[in-house]
Amino acid sequence: MENRKTLIAGASNNPSRYSYKAAHMLKSEGIDFIPVGLKRGEVAGQPILNKWPDTVEKLDTITLYIGPDLQPPLYDNILKLQPRRIIFNPGTENEELVQLARAKGIETEYACTLVLLSTGQY
Numbered sequence: 564m565e566n567r568k569t570l571i572a573g574a575s576n577n578p579s580r581y582s583y584k585a586a587h588m589l590k591s592e593g594i595d596f597i598p599v600g601l602k603r604g605e606v607a608g609q610p611i612l613n614k615w616p617d618t619v620e621k622l623d624t625i626t627l628y629i630g631p632d633l634q635p636p637l638y639d640n641i642l643k644l645q646p647r648r649i650i651f652n653p654g655t656e657n658e659e660l661v662q663l664a665r666a667k668g669i670e671t672e673y674a675c676t677l678v679l680l681s682t683g684q685y
Contacts (some may be wrong), residue, residue, distance in 0.1 A: 566621050567594045567685065570644065572637070573628030574598030576606045581652065581677060582628035583607075588680045615640040626650040626676045631657035642667055650674055 569589055574582050582600070586607040589596045597619060598611045605611060615637070625646045629637065634657050641649065642663060648670035651657065661671045679685040 567623045568619065568621055569594055569596045569624040569626055570616075570619060570622060570646070571596055571598045571600075571606075571626055571628065572641070574600035574606055574611050575602070575628075576604035576611060580628070585626060585628070585676045585680070588677060592680060592685070594685075616644070619644055622646045624648050624650060626652060627655040628652055630654060631660075634660055638663060642669070645669065648672060650676055650679070652676055 571582050571586055574586060577583055583606055586596060586598055586609070590607040596609065597616065598606050598609050599615055600611045601613060603611060603613055622644050623646060625641055625644065627649065638660060641660070645667070646669060649664050651671065651673045652675055656673055664671050
């Protein structure tokens with residue numbers, strides 16, 4: 564199986580949050596994930612990091628669950644990890660970050676991680 568390691572930006576241990584649901588779907592699909600969020604806790608058996616990692620070996624995807632108004636301070640963290648792609652989930656769309664990512668050769672997609680996973684398009 565191809566590498567699809569995913570960093571969940573805006574991870575939450577609140578079952579009503581889409582990032583929580585994404586973590587559980589990723590786990591059920593056997594996809595490695597790294598949850599990063601503001602609050603400590605765990606989701607789908609993984610501790611939620613409250614600090615961005617400096618590096619992530621073989622990172623395929625960053626899936627965003629952080630609104631565009633809160634993204635600018637994270638641009639450097641996101642771009643430094645050099646994922647293959649960034650998924651902008653509904654409500655996270657940000658043309659500025661799209662342009663920055665594309666300039667670094669990172670694919671961008673306005674999509675829903677939950678839909679991509681449930682339809683086999685992830």
